[in-house]
Every structure is written in C-alpha cells, then in structure tokens.
Amino acid sequence: MSDIADESLAYEGVKRIEWADRAMPVLRQIRERFAVERPLAGMRVAACMHVTTETAGLIRTLQAGGASVALAASNPLSTQDDTAAALVREYGAEVFARAGTDREGYYRHIHQALETGPDLVLDDGCDLVNTLHTDRTDLIGTVRAGCEQTTTGVIRLHQMALEGALRFPMVAVNDTDTKHMFDNRYGTGQSTLDGIVRATNTLLAGKTVVIAGFGYCGRGLAERARGLGARVVVTEIDPVKALDAALQGFAVQPMARAAEHGDVFITATGNRDVVAAEHLAVMKDGAILANSGHFDVEIDVRALQDLAVEVHRVRPQADEYVLADGRRLVLLAEGRLVNLAAAEGHPAAVMDMSFADQALTCAWLATAHATLDAAVHQVPKEIDTEVARLKLASMTIEIDTLTAEQEEYLHSWRLGS
Structure with missing residues (x-):
C-alpha cells in the first residue's frame, strides 16, 4: 500500500512526466525494447531515488521489462507529490514518498519499500542498502544485486566492501562515463x-x-x-x-x-x-x-x-x-x-543517459548476478557504449567507424612504425 500526499494530483503529474519523456529518447527506445524482451519478468525492484518526473521514466521502463517496482524518496525536499500520485494511480507503481517528510518518515518509507521483498535494489546515496545491512538484515536473503548512482553512495559501498560487510553485489552505475561525465558535469x-x-x-x-x-x-x-x-x-x-x-x-x-x-x-x-x-x-x-x-x-x-x-x-x-x-x-x-x-534537478536530457544506464544494468543483473561476488562492480563497457550510441543517434550525430585494416593495426603488436 503506497504512502503519498494526494492521489488527486495524478493528472498534473502525468502531464509533467510526459513533458520530461519528450527529452528522454534513449530511455524511450529501451522501454520499447524491454516491452518486447521482458528481461525483468517476475522480478521485484525496490528503489530509493529522487521522486521526480525523470525518475518516473526509469520506473516505467523497469515495469515495461516485467518488474514490479516500489519507490521510496531519497530526499524529502526533492519529492514531487504530483509525480508520486501519477506513478501510483496511472502507472501502477508502489510509492512511499511525501514532500517535506521528516527523518522518521524518510526511513519509514525506505522500510516500506524494502518490505516488498526485492530481488534488485536501486539506491541513490546508499541509505537503502545501509538499512538492509543494519535494520533489515532479515530481508537480505532475497536480494540478488543492486545499483548505486551517486558518488557518495559508491564511496560508502566501497567502505562496506573493504570491511567485508557488503552481502550482495552492487554495481557502481555512477562510474560510467555516460553518468559521471555528463550527469555530474x-x-x-x-x-x-x-x-x-x-x-x-x-x-x-x-x-x-x-x-x-x-x-x-x-x-x-x-x-x-x-x-x-x-x-x-x-x-x-x-x-x-x-x-x-x-x-x-x-x-x-x-x-x-x-x-x-x-x-x-x-x-x-x-x-x-x-x-x-x-x-x-x-x-x-x-x-x-x-x-x-x-x-x-x-x-x-x-x-x-x-x-x-x-x-x-x-x-x-x-x-x-x-x-x-x-x-x-x-x-x-x-x-x-x-x-x-530549490530547482528541478538535472534536465531530463541528462537523466536520459543516467537512467538508461540504470535500466540496461538492471536487465544485465537479472541473469549476471549469479556470477558476481559481494563486491562493488563496474557497469560492463558495452552498456556505457550502447547508451552513448543511442544518445548520438537521437541527436542525429554520426561518427566514424574503424576500417578492417585499422582494427587489425590496433590489435597487432607485430606491425612497427
């Protein structure tokens, strides 16, 4: 059962979500692909992220891939109540977020999202993962893997791994070029x-x-x-x-x-x-x-x-x-x-790449988690490259490709100067 401020705000939320979606062509393409391939079929995802129109695009993409999603807010001051309402009423997600909630409400919402028994977790600052490893260790057994999308969160995860405390694999989505180079910069x-x-x-x-x-x-x-x-x-x-x-x-x-x-x-x-x-x-x-x-x-x-x-x-x-x-x-x-x-966070065109990284990494983790140990892992390079390729295509920008001779030269040590 969701916990949001006002479900009647859903109509306004839908309008804003659709506006943001216009500037997120990469995520739209992935959503269309997911709807056909269903890489997350039957999986439960718990996320602690900013409840904004851009995040709604990611939630809808995960749902298109077959996942059920529970979303808690990673910052009470960034929560958009109309977006939360739209996600619940129009898009069928579970949302635990109210703008301006206090610290007690913040952690209550994280606990509520975790109580859905997630297979995958998405974090923004490591508070959800931290809660799993401190207050809700009873739920760790169901979690297969997760993603972290902030520098702060990755720092905390590395420390957990260094101390041997991390209990499942986490992927540092923050560290992809299409995230930290463009999102952060x-x-x-x-x-x-x-x-x-x-x-x-x-x-x-x-x-x-x-x-x-x-x-x-x-x-x-x-x-x-x-x-x-x-x-x-x-x-x-x-x-x-x-x-x-x-x-x-x-x-x-x-x-x-x-x-x-x-x-x-x-x-x-x-x-x-x-x-x-x-x-x-x-x-x-x-x-x-x-x-x-x-x-x-x-x-x-x-x-x-x-x-x-x-x-x-x-x-x-x-x-x-x-x-x-x-x-x-x-x-x-x-x-x-x-x-x-005080503003609206990153422009949707920037979050298009960050959330495309998240979506494709989740699809990869759906099968790859079994081969990963409980450590901090990097996003496969081909995912980062694919996101950049899709973004360039959406901007109608073309780039060069290597010839067969160039490929051979780059992979040979026998050719001299």
Whole structure:
C-alpha cells in the first residue's frame, strides 16, 4: 500500500512526466525494447531515488521489462507529490514518498519499500542498502544485486566492501562515463546554479564563487559559474584535481582562505564539515551557502545554528542566519541538495543517459548476478557504449567507424612504425 500526499494530483503529474519523456529518447527506445524482451519478468525492484518526473521514466521502463517496482524518496525536499500520485494511480507503481517528510518518515518509507521483498535494489546515496545491512538484515536473503548512482553512495559501498560487510553485489552505475561525465558535469553544473539563482535571484557575474571539490560535479560547476561571469575559486584535498583546476585557470586555495572573500559557496565533495565553524566565522556579510553533495552534512549547519542569534526565512528555500556581530549568512535548502530542493534537478536530457544506464544494468543483473561476488562492480563497457550510441543517434550525430585494416593495426603488436 503506497504512502503519498494526494492521489488527486495524478493528472498534473502525468502531464509533467510526459513533458520530461519528450527529452528522454534513449530511455524511450529501451522501454520499447524491454516491452518486447521482458528481461525483468517476475522480478521485484525496490528503489530509493529522487521522486521526480525523470525518475518516473526509469520506473516505467523497469515495469515495461516485467518488474514490479516500489519507490521510496531519497530526499524529502526533492519529492514531487504530483509525480508520486501519477506513478501510483496511472502507472501502477508502489510509492512511499511525501514532500517535506521528516527523518522518521524518510526511513519509514525506505522500510516500506524494502518490505516488498526485492530481488534488485536501486539506491541513490546508499541509505537503502545501509538499512538492509543494519535494520533489515532479515530481508537480505532475497536480494540478488543492486545499483548505486551517486558518488557518495559508491564511496560508502566501497567502505562496506573493504570491511567485508557488503552481502550482495552492487554495481557502481555512477562510474560510467555516460553518468559521471555528463550527469555530474553538465547536469549538476547547470541545475545547481539554477537552484541558487531561483532561491536568491542573485547575479553571479562579478561574484566570487567558491567551489569545494573538483570532481566531475565541481568541474561542471566551475565551468558554468565562470561562463556566467563569476570569479571562481576551487578548494581541494587531492593534489591532482587541484592541479587540474589550476591549469584550467581557476584560483585554488584552502577553504580557510577562500572563506574570507567568497560571495557564494558550493560544496560538492561527498564529505562532511567541508564548510565548518572556523570558515563561517570569517565569511563576509551576505555570503550564500549551498550544497550540491548528496547529504546535508557538507555544510556544518549545527555550527551555523550555534553561531546565530536569529534565523529568518527570507525566501522559499533561503534562510538567513544573523550572527552576534551582525553578519548575515544565507543557507539554501537547509543544506540539502540545492538543485533538487530549490530547482528541478538535472534536465531530463541528462537523466536520459543516467537512467538508461540504470535500466540496461538492471536487465544485465537479472541473469549476471549469479556470477558476481559481494563486491562493488563496474557497469560492463558495452552498456556505457550502447547508451552513448543511442544518445548520438537521437541527436542525429554520426561518427566514424574503424576500417578492417585499422582494427587489425590496433590489435597487432607485430606491425612497427
């Protein structure tokens, strides 16, 4: 039995889902293929993901492949109640998600999704898998394998595997080129700045934007902030990534120094306390704080609360913290994912590739799970290549192919220079 806010919102949800579907041609092609091949026939899937119109496209594709799907929200602030209603009423999925639910409701929904006894699990941040391995070990026996689609989640899975705690194979869908190169770089880059602008109506041109982390998400953020006229400062702990940022022309500084002159701060690291009390203590009046990492721990919100003498909601998804010395710091989306809480997340055209990776990986796992050990695995290269090929075709872009002679040359060691 689903748990959603208002089933009467289904009509509006269907309209939005159909609009997103127009920009997801790769997933549409896979859905049509799945409807014929039925690679997931009889399988139960439990997913903990953002309940958005794009995710609805993935759920419908899995259903076309023969799966029954139970969906819980991976972030209460990103849940679209009309999408949840449409998935339940019009598309026959089980959904456990309400916009703005509290922490207790969040985990209750994860438990409800798991109680369907899934064969496969899809996670966005590893909370569902973590719950299986801590509170619901009684259900692990039915799970054959799963997928994780975030950097943060993959980090947690690798640690579980390192400690020997992981009980079934998980595939790092996040690590495919068509996911992290495009979703993280182009999707996060655009949607995060979209969320910041919607929440604040600030002009980024001329501002100093400090970006914590120069992985694929950080790169996309830095590129797009510079394109909007901002002065970009990057903070990093990895010498190679810091060097990459510097050679691309970005200023690279420790957060302690950047904190003194930044106007907008964006975290995208997958770690906690990236913006800590000592940084908050030296920020200028009016500084804007936004998080684009998965969990709301990258900005130390508790430290910010301790420093504040007053807190005001100045705009939707924007809270102004007034400090004892009169400085005002503006926290967006309560420190949660700003692109999904204050905007609409990645454009559907980006999620088209990410969810195509998910769908094809699920179909592969339906049979391949028996050959995999309880570890973190990579998506087969041919799946990544197929998604890119379908995307190029949908864009009417053609590329070259190797001749027989070129193929022979690449696979021979006998031919010299």
